[in-house]
Amino acid sequence: MLRRPAYLSLADQYARAIGEGHLPAGTRLPPQRKLADDLGLSVQTVSRAYDELIRRGLIVGEVGRGSFVLPAGAENSPPYLAERPGELIDLSILKPVTDRMHVERFREGLHWIADNLTGAAALSFRPNSVLPRHRQIAADWLRRGGIDTAPDCITIADGATSAITTAVMSAVPPGGTLAAAALTHHLLMPLCKYLGLHLEALPIDDDGILPEALDALARKGNLRAVYMQPAAINPMAIMTGENRRAALAEIARRHDLLIVENDMLNQMIVDRPPTMAALAPERTLHINGFTKTTLPGLRIAWLVSPPRLAAGTANRHLVTNWMATPAMVELLSHWILDGTVDQLIEWQREALGIRHRIAREVLGAGAFRAHPQSLHVWLELPPGRDEEEFVAQARQRGVAIASGRAFRLGERDRREAVRIALGSTGTEELRHGLTLVAETLGSNAEPLLPLV
Structure with a gap:
């Protein structure tokens, strides 16, 4: 009743x-x-x-x-270990490669802030009084990557999560529908739940979201935007090609959809195709950040909005975050101007090349999906292997990896898989951890017995 x-x-x-x-x-x-x-x-x-x-x-x-x-408690299953894993080799959390040099650079940067911090950055509550110069520096940087935007269209946020939240709130009203790839950012699902949004899964192939699937969903009505990670930061490390991006942009234009583009690896990607923001600037909210390409402590991201959405995006960021931390904005701008950001990105690119070579040596060149500049590899499991059991078995051997479940919007065309981060530990630990993963692959797919 x-x-x-x-x-x-x-x-x-x-x-x-x-x-x-x-x-x-x-x-x-x-x-x-x-x-x-x-x-x-x-x-x-x-x-x-x-x-x-x-x-x-x-x-x-x-x-x-x-x-x-959905499985019970699905939203409470982050792909990474929430705390330091003790004796475990942690390949579960997605981080850039770092070493002692990054700590020294950060210390030097903080000393520079101490000597050069302006009174406005230290004392002002007004973003427009503190950040105009930094927005211009951001616009100049973005232009190098093919994104031509006005400084007033840039919202500076404390990292990608803040920028994604602001972008999704700006693109989709409460009760509206957002579409995303069937394998997507693990925080997108709880975010849409908290915002009261309907999240639809789009099937993918080796080139990313299928255009015909986006077109079919848009024809049903109520779809307002599509969330995309087209440049190797997605779980499968797919680099969506220019033709596919252009097709998705045309469908978005035809149905008047907005695009939320997560481009956190941005200029670290060699020979990357044009961004969605370059192909469809009138409808793309573009997120460009630095925690994954330089060092984790530089928690600053830029959210680029079309001119017609810029005021609304700024307002939503004010409501949820007010303003980015001025001292970190000052440091990022200084490091862009003196070349430090370019140096850190080049260092990261070379370090990842070494990590990918280790992964090929240990797991086999054709055993996983990856991109040369991705921070991880995506390992599809043999038939009959359950990803949750595989993660548990690997952990018993001494290595933590991420189950594919955390990134999966639905069960369509499901293939059991795990994500393995390459930057979260030293090279020798990485080699040992990957060896433990390989041993787990080679072991019998026997369920774990309950502990008594």
Whole structure:
């Protein structure tokens, strides 16, 4: 028996059935139109109920397949270890390669801040009083990467997470739909839940999001934007080619969709194709940062907005973050002007080349997916191997890696896989950790016995 409002009552009943185990993970819910006919409800009422279940993190929608029950606690499963792993070799957290040099550079940078920090940066509460010069430096840097934007269209944020949150809030209103690749940023799912957004999974191939899938979803209505990671920062380290990017940009233009582009590796990528911001500047919110290409402590990212969205984007950043930390903005700008950022990026590129060579030597050149400048490799498991059990078995051997589950929006075309970070430890530890992964691959796929 449904109470009013009917959509909320229906959602509550489904939530209760999921919570009590009557609808286990992976269960496909009835098509919305069929359920509406069976219950004598409107399709809009059922659609609102499903949207509410998505908002609660209980189900996920998949393009062309329907809606499915998520595993319990799915949003609370980060791909990395939340704390230092003790004796474990930690290949679970995505970090740039670092050594003692980075600590020394950062110390030198902080000394420079101490000697050169302006009164405005130390004392002002007004972003527009502190950051105009830094926005101009950002615009000049972005222009080197093919993105021509005005300084007033740049929001400076404390890292990529802040920029992604601001961009998604600016692109999709509450109750709207955001689409993303079936394997995507692990924080996008809880973010959409908290913002009350409907998140749809788009199928992918070796070149990224399938244009025909985006077109089909857009034709259904309510889709407002698509989130993209086209340049090797995505879980499979795919580098989407220029033709595919152009096709996706044209579909977005045809359906008046906004694009949220996460481009955190930006100029570290050699011979990268034009960004979505260059191909469709009138509709792309572009995120460009430095924690993955220089050093983790430089937590600054730039969010580039189309002119028509710039004021709204700035307002949403004010509401959620107010302003980036001025001292770090000062340091980034100084390091851009004196060439330090370019030096750190070149160092990182060379260091990753060594790490990828080690991965090929230990795991085999064709055993995984990667890009020469990616911070990780994506290892698909042999048939019959379960990724959660594989992660647990590897951890018993002494190495932590990330399960593919944390990045997966749905179960369509699922292939068991793990992500292995290359920059989170020293080269010898990396070699040993990859050897432990290889040994786990070569061992029998026997389930772990419960500890008693």
